[in-house]
Amino acid sequence: MKKKIAIIGAGIAGLTLANLLKKNTDHEFMVYEREESLSLEEGYGIQLATNSIKILNQINFNKINNEKIFHPKTIDFYNIQNKKICDLNLSKFNSHEAKYTTLQRSTLIEFLKEDIYTQHLRFGKKMKEVSELKDKVLIKFDDNTNDLVDFVIAADGIFSNTRSFFETKKNEPRFKKAIAARVILKSKSEFDINEDNISLMLGSNSHIVLYPINKKKELNMVCIMRCKKYEPDNVKQLIQEIILKQNSKFKNIFENEIKTWPLYFTPKIIPSTNKKVFYIGDAFNGFLPTLAQGAGQSIESAFEIFNLLTKGKLDKENNYFEIRSKRAKIIRNRSNFNFFAFHLSSKIMQNIRNLFLKFLVKREFFVKTYLGKVYKN
Numbered sequence: 001m002k003k004k005i006a007i008i009g010a011g012i013a014g015l016t017l018a019n020l021l022k023k024n025t026d027h028e029f030m031v032y033e034r035e036e037s038l039s040l041e042e043g044y045g046i047q048l049a050t051n052s053i054k055i056l057n058q059i060n061f062n063k064i065n066n067e068k069i070f071h072p073k074t075i076d077f078y079n080i081q082n083k084k085i086c087d088l089n090l091s092k093f094n095s096h097e098a099k100y101t102t103l104q105r106s107t108l109i110e111f112l113k114e115d116i117y118t119q120h121l122r123f124g125k126k127m128k129e130v131s132e133l134k135d136k137v138l139i140k141f142d143d144n145t146n147d148l149v150d151f152v153i154a155a156d157g158i159f160s161n162t163r164s165f166f167e168t169k170k171n172e173p174r175f176k177k178a179i180a181a182r183v184i185l186k187s188k189s190e191f192d193i194n195e196d197n198i199s200l201m202l203g204s205n206s207h208i209v210l211y212p213i214n215k216k217k218e219l220n221m222v223c224i225m226r227c228k229k230y231e232p233d234n235v236k237q238l239i240q241e242i243i244l245k246q247n248s249k250f251k252n253i254f255e256n257e258i259k260t261w262p263l264y265f266t267p268k269i270i271p272s273t274n275k276k277v278f279y280i281g282d283a284f285n286g287f288l289p290t291l292a293q294g295a296g297q298s299i300e301s302a303f304e305i306f307n308l309l310t311k312g313k314l315d316k317e318n319n320y321f322e323i324r325s326k327r328a329k330i331i332r333n334r335s336n337f338n339f340f341a342f343h344l345s346s347k348i349m350q351n352i353r354n355l356f357l358k359f360l361v362k363r364e365f366f367v368k369t370y371l372g373k374v375y376k377n
């Protein structure tokens with residue numbers, strides 16, 4: 001039966017669900033975005049593994065302009081002195097249709113907005129009040145418009161405000177005591193790396209990730225640094241104390257325009273208490289970026305809701321929370337472990353980690369279990 005759906009938030013999760021519904025169903029839906037426009041500034045790069053590419057291909061991602069994406073085949077591990085430790089072949093998880101892909105977040109958002117922009121996206125919409133009427137949910141927005149829907153899908157990010165309207169239990173995101181600093185590089189600059197690959201440099205209390213985001217081989221560089229407090233005005237000093245102290249050769253790289261933000265994660269996975277309300281993407285659970293699966297999981301969770309809707313199972317017999325939380329725990333455990341292993345500060349521990357890394361990346365069974373389970377291969 002045809003349903004009416006309100007999707008709250010036009011990030012990767014909300015827009016993916018909107019595209020899946022638009023292309024495959026006749027359900028009525030609207031995406032309500034709080035901001036006045038989509039954030040299309042260059043933004044940071046995104047890595048999408050095969051688990052999310054397979055889903056995106058169902059909405060024609062395989063037809064995206066090939067110049068705007070890249071398919072790295074390998075992760076090269078280095079120490080922060082830029083000395084190579086080992087490499088991991090990523091292409092073993094690729095198929096002809098679905099390849100590990102890197103691109104700019106704005107490229108993905110542009111693609112996702114194309115088919116729904118005029119008819120299914122409303123800006124400047126902030127929820128003011130919700131109530132239940134018979135079997136439906138009435139949402140009132142603060143511009144005095146409203147919508148009566150069968151389902152509310154909250155895709156409003158890690159600080160989900162929708163939760164506060166429907167849940168009594170809070171699930172406050174926690175600051176991980178780390179920040180991310182991002183620079184877009186036109187070339188590999190001072191780095192001695194292969195710019196066709198993903199480069200991961202492991203330092204004390206820090207790591208740097210670099211990867212190409214298009215065929216021009218512009219590189220996205222994200223540097224994660226542990227720190228007690230997020231002080232945007234002190235970032236240069238932090239970079240000096242954490243990164244440049246370990247490798248002064250990188251000085252010029254950080255002369256570029258830097259964007260920074262604090263890293264948050266959600267400590268608990270809490271189910272929805274309302275049968276008409278579902279959380280997807282970061283609103284379901286926010287991960288650390290150390291497995292590069294946040295966007296991938298946003299896409300997967302949107303796909304799970306879409307599947308339940310098409311099977312007419314979202315209002316009954318749905319096992320969304322059970323399946324999603326099981327999956328989220330796998331991703332969370334690996335992201336958390338990587339965060340710990342990438343940032344070891346003791347030299348002895350770093351050496352032991354590097355020995356393990358060299359050994360494990362060549363072990364088919366380990367790689368298939370650790371990453372294959374995530375990439376669903």
Ligand SMILES: Cc1cc2nc3c(=O)[nH]c(=O)nc-3n(C[C@H](O)[C@H](O)[C@H](O)COP(=O)(O)OP(=O)(O)OC[C@H]3O[C@@H](n4cnc5c(N)ncnc54)[C@H](O)[C@@H]3O)c2cc1C
Nearest residue numbers: 009011012013034047156157161281282292293294295296
């Ligand atoms: C440093 C860093 C690197 C990352 N790298 C990767 C990577 O390589 N690969 C990867 O897969 N993931 C990565 N991620 C994570 C990924 O970007 C996020 O997990 C993903 O974008 C979450 O998508 P979302 O749609 O759930 O939420 P968001 O992108 O946060 O979107 C939420 C949307 O809802 C809107 N909104 C908020 N509140 C309201 C409201 N009350 N009403 C209406 N609208 C609202 C917001 O304006 C926004 O448009 C990274 C994250 C970080 C921090």
